[in-house]
Amino acid sequence: MSALDPKRTIQELQELRALTSDPNTGGAMRVAWTDTWLKARDWLREKASGMPLEIHNDEAGNTWYTLPGKSKKALLIGGHMDSVPNGGWLDGCLNVLAGLEVLRRINDQYQGRPPITVRLVDWADEEGARFGRSLLGSSACSGHATPNADRNRTDKDGIRLEDALRRCGVDIDQMGKSKKELKNAAAYLELHIEQGPVLESLGLPLGAVLGTFGVERHAIKFIGQAAHSGSTPMDKRRDALAAAAKLALEIRPIAHKYGGVCTVGSCVTKPGIVTAVVGECDITLDQRNLSASKLARMYNDAVKASKRFAKEEKCEVSWSHIWNIEPILFNKDLIKMCYDSCVEVAGKAHKLPSGPLHDAAEVARAGVPTVMMFVQSLRGISHNPIEDTKLEHVEMSVRALDRLADKAMAWIQRG
Structure with a gap:
């Protein structure tokens, strides 16, 4: 019986990096529905050979690696091979390759016939980097597919999402x-780099994730009056940018008040010239919180603030909804198992929410007991070629995921 080999996971991560990275920047180029992504998926199938797995793509393009067990009850371990353009070497693929190593250990321990079925899933298009639709494959699997809203999304070259999927057999x-x-x-496990600075600031390698933030995204338009920048007195101006700027600053205390995060990520002004007072200003607002009630209060406070600032600057303001998802809380039993597994491997651990969205949120929405494990990210940076995690922490994460898988299998058998 072969033992778990976390160093093999690191070797495979480095091999994948060499295979699918930009030769100039070193950034990952496994954007979903592209040839590089398909090459990475073929490579993964090759790595999974040698085990008695049933491998297939489902109707949403997700790839399933199934080790049939004595029971049809299934433990799922998931991740995604796709990346953002010029992304990091760990985001998404660590989840899959660590899961593959755990699958190898389970296969060897039980001689190809574990007590329950174990399945590794490579979700299709988690990032949404090419067409702007994140969690595409997992949302379809969870029952939240939106084909009519998504089919005519286009990439920077004008290619439709529907056509790109068809090219890949979807x-x-x-x-x-x-x-x-x-x-x-019966349970879903996902390991992921944190993509934030919390674990590093605490000096901890691993953490158990409580759930994913709910998200509210809105477009906000302030309308004032475009006017000559030289001839319009300051007290006569109807400056749309001034009102928007006040709101962009006000969302910070709103975030602190409710323990969430808020971001104004885009700002477009018209007429957008140096000699004119801004007549129109369009901004976007992204608000996130683990509590649905607090997220609602964050939204209400931002709306009230926008109206106040519009009045102060003699402008009008309107809001339009972009997208939202409710907070997703993970399974309490699995959170405890995850935390205990992290402590067993690293000595100490932390419980924290996830600000970014993950496929795990969609699986949990479908009613499957779910938990995520985070491993520390250096500098808290992701979606960037400098994304990194200490190799010893990567090894710890594989070992902790393996322990969690054992605990979850026993939990499923008891249930």
Whole structure:
């Protein structure tokens, strides 16, 4: 019986990095529905060979690696091979390759026939980097496919999402059928780099994730009056940018008040010339919180503030909804198992929420007991070629995920 080999995971991560990175920047180029992404997926299938796995793509393009067990009840371990353009070497693929190593250990320990079924899933298009639709494959599997809203999304070259999927063998109108994959799912585990600075600031390698933030995204338009920048007195101006700027600053105390995060990520002004007072200003607001009630209060406070600042600057303001998802709380039993596994490997651990969205949120929305494990990110930076994690921490994360898998398997058998 071969033992778990976390060093093999690191070797495979480095091999994948060499295979699919930009030769100039070193950044990952595994953007979903591209040839590089397909090459990475073929490489993963090759790595999984040698085990008695059933491998198939579902209707949403997710790839499933199934080790059938004595029971059809299934433990799922998931991640995603796709990346943002010029991304990091760990985001998404660590989840998959660590899961593959755990699958190898389980296969060897039980001689290809574990007490329950174990499945590794490579979700399709978690990032949404090319077409702006994140969690595409996992949302279809969870029952939240939106083909009519998504089919005509285009990339920077004008290629439609529906056409890009068809090229990869996916019919956008059939994606919802992937929901059947969760029929016997009894638990879902996902390891991920933190992508933030919390664990590093605490000096801890590993953490158990409580859930993913709910998200509210809105577009906000301030309308004032474009006017000559030289001839318009300061007290006569209707400056749309001034009102927007006040709101962009006000969201900071709102975030602190409710323990969430707020971001104005885009600002466009018209007429947008140096000699004119801004007549129109469009901004976007992203608000996130682990509590649904606090997220609602954050939104209400921001709306009230926008109206106040519009009045102060003699402007008008309107809001339009972009997208939202409710907070997703993970399973309490699995959180404890995850925390205990981290402590067993690293000595200490931390419980924290996830600000970024992950496929795990969609699996949890489908009613599958779910938990995530975070491993420390150096400098808290991700989606960047400098994204990194200490190699000893990567090894710890593989060992901790393996312990969590054992605990979850026993939990499923008891249930």
